[in-house]
Amino acid sequence: MKRLIGPGAVATMTASGVIHSGGVLVEGDRITAVAAYDELAELYPDAERLDARGAVIMPGLTNAHTHLYGLFARGFAFGASPASFRQILEQVWWRLDKALAREAVHLSALCGLADHLRCGVTTIVDHHASPSYIEGSLDEIADAAEHLGIRACLCYEVTDRNGPAGAAAGIAENVRYLKARRTPALFGLHASFTLSDETLAAARRTADDLGASFHIHLAEGPEDPAHALIHSGQRTAHRLAKAGILRPGTFVGHGVHLDEEEAAILAYTGATLTHQPHSNMGNAVGFPRILHMRERGVKVALGTDGYTPDMLETLRAAATLHSHATVTPSAGVGEFANVLLKENPSLLSTVFQQPIGRLEPNAAADLIITDYHPPTPMTADNFPFHLYFGISSAHIRTVIVGGRIAVLDHRLVGLDEEALSRQAQHVAGQVWKQI
Ligand SMILES: [Zn+2]
Missing domain, CATH: 2.30.40.10 (Urease, subunit C, domain 1)
Structure with a gap:
C-alpha cells in the first residue's frame, strides 16, 4: 500500500x-x-x-540508553535518603529489580514503550535487569515492542551482585536472546564495579563466539574507578578495554568519572559513549565532559537512563547543561542537535541494519x-x-x-490505555509489596 x-x-x-x-x-x-x-x-x-x-x-527520534524495567519505581515511597550513587543503587534500583516477575517485566515495558511513542521516539536501546525472573525476560520486552511496533535493541545486564548463579543466568539470557535474533541485541553487563575478572572473561568469550558487542555502564559514579583501581590497579576504561569489552559497536553509559587517558581509550577502541543528562544531574554524580570528549574523537549518543522517554527534553537538558557547565553560551544546541539527529541515527542504522x-x-x-x-x-x-x-x-x-x-x-493505535493503566497499577501494587 x-x-x-x-x-x-x-x-x-x-x-x-x-x-x-x-x-x-x-x-x-x-x-x-x-x-x-x-x-x-x-x-x-x-x-x-x-x-x-x-x-x-x-x-x-531515537533513545540510545534506557531501562524500561525502572518504570514501577514511579511514586513508590522507598523511604530512602541516599547519600551516594552506590546508595541509590542499593536503596532503590536493586530493591526494585529483584521484585519484578514476568508480568511486571512485560507491563513496565509496554507502558514505557507507549510513553516513548507518544514522545515521537521510534527506536530505543534498552538495558534490562530482573534478577528474580531472568530466563525469557527479554522476550517479554520484545513482545511489548512488537505489540506497539517500536524498534528495540535489547540486552540483559550480567552482574556478580546476585552470586555466581545469577551471573551465569544473565549470560545465558543474553546468549539465548542473541541466538534467537528476534530483534537486534547487545550483550549486557551492569558495570565494572559489580563484575569480577572471571565473569568479564566469560562474557567476552561468549560474546566473541556470537559476534556481539556490549552494553555496559562506565564510570557513572566515583565508585566505579575506585573499585577498578583497588581490584585491578587500573582505572575503569583501562580495565574494560583490557578485558575486551570496549570495541566498535559497544555502548557505554555515562563516562562521568573518566580521565584524559580513558577518553583516549574510548576514542581508540571505537566504543560509543551514551550521555544521559537528567540522570547525571538527578543522581548528583557530576557530568561527563562530553564536548571535550567529542573533540578527542569519542563517539557520543544521547539516551535517557529511564529518567524520561522524551528525547526533545533530553536535547534541551544536554545543551543547557553543557553550555552552563563550560561557561560557553554557544556550546550546546548545535552539538547536541547534531548528536540527536545525526549521530544517534547513524549508530542505530548500523545496529538495525537499515537507514533510520x-x-x-x-x-x-x-x-x-x-x-x-x-x-x-x-x-x-x-x-x-x-x-x-x-x-x-x-x-x-x-x-x-x-x-x-x-x-x-x-x-x-491498538492499545486501550485505560485498561493498560488499570492492569499496570494492579501489578505495580504487587511489586511494591515485594520490595
Ligand atoms: Zn543506565
Missing part, C-alpha cells in the same frame, strides 16, 4: 534540507519518495492520504507528524533552534514506525 503524507515542512535530515509544502511517500515499511507534495499527489493519485496540515514532518533517522528514498518509514507551525522561517541550518526553543513532545501528533501508524492524532 502507498501512503502519501503531507503537505508539511519536511525536515529531511539529508542534503535536501527542509522541503516546505513537502510530502513523503511511504510504501510498506520504507520511504520511496520525498518531494513537493503537489508533485507527489499528481504522480501517485491513488495513494492513501495522511494530512499533515502544513506542520513540521520529521524523522522519528533520515527522510529519503529507501530509508525506514519512521517519522513524526507534529502540530508545530514555525513562527519564524525554518531552514536546515536553524532547525536545531526550532527543536531547542520550539518543538516539544506536546506537538507530536502522529507517529509512524516502519510504515505502521503507532500514534494517530495523539492516541496510541
Whole structure:
C-alpha cells in the first residue's frame, strides 16, 4: 500500500534540507519518495492520504540508553535518603529489580514503550535487569515492542551482585536472546564495579563466539574507578578495554568519572559513549565532559537512563547543561542537535541494519507528524533552534514506525490505555509489596 503524507515542512535530515509544502511517500515499511507534495499527489493519485496540515514532518527520534524495567519505581515511597550513587543503587534500583516477575517485566515495558511513542521516539536501546525472573525476560520486552511496533535493541545486564548463579543466568539470557535474533541485541553487563575478572572473561568469550558487542555502564559514579583501581590497579576504561569489552559497536553509559587517558581509550577502541543528562544531574554524580570528549574523537549518543522517554527534553537538558557547565553560551544546541539527529541515527542504522533517522528514498518509514507551525522561517541550518526553543513532545501528533501508524492524532493505535493503566497499577501494587 502507498501512503502519501503531507503537505508539511519536511525536515529531511539529508542534503535536501527542509522541503516546505513537502510530502513523503511511504510504501510498506520504507520511504520511496520525498518531494513537493503537489508533485507527489499528481504522480501517485491513488495513494492513501495522511494530512499533515502544513506542520513540521520529521524523522522519528531515537533513545540510545534506557531501562524500561525502572518504570514501577514511579511514586513508590522507598523511604530512602541516599547519600551516594552506590546508595541509590542499593536503596532503590536493586530493591526494585529483584521484585519484578514476568508480568511486571512485560507491563513496565509496554507502558514505557507507549510513553516513548507518544514522545515521537521510534527506536530505543534498552538495558534490562530482573534478577528474580531472568530466563525469557527479554522476550517479554520484545513482545511489548512488537505489540506497539517500536524498534528495540535489547540486552540483559550480567552482574556478580546476585552470586555466581545469577551471573551465569544473565549470560545465558543474553546468549539465548542473541541466538534467537528476534530483534537486534547487545550483550549486557551492569558495570565494572559489580563484575569480577572471571565473569568479564566469560562474557567476552561468549560474546566473541556470537559476534556481539556490549552494553555496559562506565564510570557513572566515583565508585566505579575506585573499585577498578583497588581490584585491578587500573582505572575503569583501562580495565574494560583490557578485558575486551570496549570495541566498535559497544555502548557505554555515562563516562562521568573518566580521565584524559580513558577518553583516549574510548576514542581508540571505537566504543560509543551514551550521555544521559537528567540522570547525571538527578543522581548528583557530576557530568561527563562530553564536548571535550567529542573533540578527542569519542563517539557520543544521547539516551535517557529511564529518567524520561522524551528525547526533545533530553536535547534541551544536554545543551543547557553543557553550555552552563563550560561557561560557553554557544556550546550546546548545535552539538547536541547534531548528536540527536545525526549521530544517534547513524549508530542505530548500523545496529538495525537499515537507514533510520533520515527522510529519503529507501530509508525506514519512521517519522513524526507534529502540530508545530514555525513562527519564524525554518531552514536546515536553524532547525536545531526550532527543536531547542520550539518543538516539544506536546506537538507530536502522529507517529509512524516502519510504515505502521503507532500514534494517530495523539492516541496510541491498538492499545486501550485505560485498561493498560488499570492492569499496570494492579501489578505495580504487587511489586511494591515485594520490595
Ligand atoms: Zn543506565
